[in-house]
Amino acid sequence: MVQQSERSEFRARYRIESPEPIRKAADVIAGEQSSGTFLALAGETEELKRRSRARVTRIDPLPPVHEPSLRSAWAERRGHAGVFQRGEVEIAFPIDNVGANLSSLMATVAGNLFELGEVTGLRLLDIDLPPDYVARFPGPRFGVEGTRRMAGIQGRPLIGTIIKPSIGLTPAQTAELVDSLCAADIDFIKDDELLADPPYAPFGERLDAVMPVLRRHADRLGRMPVYAINISGSVDEMLRRHDLVVRAGGTCVMVSVNWVGLAAVEHLRRHAEVPIHGHRNGWGAFTRCPELGMDFAAYQKLWRLAGVDQLHVNGLRSKFWEPDDSVITSARACLAPFGGTTPIMPVFSSGQWAGQAPELYARLASVDLMHLAGGGIIGHPQGTAAGVASMREAWEAAVAGVDLVDYARQRPALAAAIAKFGEAA
């Protein structure tokens, strides 16, 4: 119909599983997530449907399964058993159903549809928004380019670490650790996500202890080492903490994106003068069940709309569950174009040390990333400076296409890292 093709739409792609034919399940989702209900209603005119109704634009069948991936009491009551159809479907939603409203966008593409009795599997794979719609959201203010500019690092990954032990250090102990990390010429330091404003190390005291150390090293280095201090908290606290960071010369703030939430991150973004380091802790709960939740492809777009500049993607051969292929796919998504927004920095961490650099570079074909090692830097046998040096040397080797062990022959820091962490990996 002409009216449909003239509507401005955005699209969402799902993998679904259902005891019903996939076409029917997809129609239920499209109806439920736009103008439908379980009865034909007086107000639901043809004109309203034409304007508001989502439409199924594509169905790619997949092989069926014989056990439901997820339980549906609704399907059980109807005696559904035996075969469960699977398919990838694409649904187009009118932009005017939603407007430039992140929570409405989420309610539409990731809302009650996960609850539908008709689905025994439903995963949001990706979303596709036209650029003029994307432009109505804040989007990242800094992204890769701005992160590099604030850090004063070009042409190589930002090498970083996490304050460890995760929690328990006093402000003075934190400052001491930051001092040793800066003395080691590190590019980037972040708080652990567990730490924000505990009574033993209140935010203000921690900031006051750390910032003079950073500024002192900035004078020496000619660039400010980036400290992503965790400002996660209430909306007012986050803005106040952001302002304290900026006033003290800080160049980054970190938030636990899932737990402060989309509206708070968007609010912070509209206010923020420094890049927002997006920590995705809790993400595993959204994605580890393959027939539920969502793919990172969709997830990172949502946080890009809200305005995150850096986003975690785990690491190769990490201590986490995620297969390496999935990690690489996530990092590529962060660096891929999305509706005119600036690419954002993928942040690799968990069980990282110099050893992952060659494969990471070979697979990502980019140095636009942050490579964070905890014990891999702080636990280096020759000390923190050697830990940082080993990471940088590994990236030099990776970019030059030189074998890591060969490159380590004249470089004791890298050699010691390989000797210690290579065996553990």
Next chain:
Amino acid sequence: MVQQSERSEFRARYRIESPEPIRKAADVIAGEQSSGTFLALAGETEELKRRSRARVTRIDPLPPVHEPSLRSAWAERRGHAGVFQRGEVEIAFPIDNVGANLSSLMATVAGNLFELGEVTGLRLLDIDLPPDYVARFPGPRFGVEGTRRMAGIQGRPLIGTIIKPSIGLTPAQTAELVDSLCAADIDFIKDDELLADPPYAPFGERLDAVMPVLRRHADRLGRMPVYAINISGSVDEMLRRHDLVVRAGGTCVMVSVNWVGLAAVEHLRRHAEVPIHGHRNGWGAFTRCPELGMDFAAYQKLWRLAGVDQLHVNGLRSKFWEPDDSVITSARACLAPFGGTTPIMPVFSSGQWAGQAPELYARLASVDLMHLAGGGIIGHPQGTAAGVASMREAWEAAVAGVDLVDYARQRPALAAAIAKFGEAA
């Protein structure tokens, strides 16, 4: 140890599955979520550990399984296969690790632990916070009692409905529908979660169209029909919209809690003068995989901490996936004590009509609930007023312990509902 028992702690209970012994997996989680990392570090003194370390306080083994519920590339690299242990574990965290910070609490009980390679299943079952800790969060301002007071309804459930079609109605059409619902003596009306501020029905115009209708009926009824208008959006928009609602005499605001997020809901709660109707759309993605995500028991506590007054729990024999037992358990959780906070209103909806009242009352043993029917009211064969009447009559029968069909003999509205919806159920 004395130091440990003197610490103030909160607890989280999980069901975990692991290729490792459950004790070891639990220790990994406790370490990872407090002061641990993968190497022993210089700063990790015994004193720091004593102060900061989470501890495993209980392990209840469950029968093992022979296939992992969730994939772990980490476990695969180590050749783990064959048997995966399961158990329920309880972990105690020092309150001082976190403070009164919702996002830090979440990062602690529901953060990176979902990603750990050591777990092939992890579900947060419940959290237990001491009352003096709970008191440091906002908590619901209204809850059951305040919701009843604002609605002017005592001693029976609030009968309500959802504006349908979900989206597409103009402000004038919405007002017309609200008028007919109020004329039918309805207690409660809510927006669909898909609708907030679309260009075809901007929030302000919708409010301006609807509020005079509500006020007019309030004069007639001696109570203001509650309209939970969806204010979901940016932080500033939500506060502004809340203020518009209050100024216009409104008595409720609705938000999509998962998608505006914890910090925004907490922010709204500190500002709000009317109850917050918590819509949990998206919740299915957090809970439908039995070995991932979280139980509603934990979820509702988090939103109670943030300050939600009403929270959706699905409905008996709904069109959603959820088994009825789970729905009842959720509703009981909302009504159960939690650290001195006021109980909140469970909101039943989806595929509801008069017919669910007797079982709902028999199982919940309470009328402290909101019972929402969409088509079950608006689609009643004798019209909306008969739809509302049928719901109320069904609850009268339920509370009196009279058989629904008997009760319907002298009550045409209820009889017609049974005739129409009883067959479809």
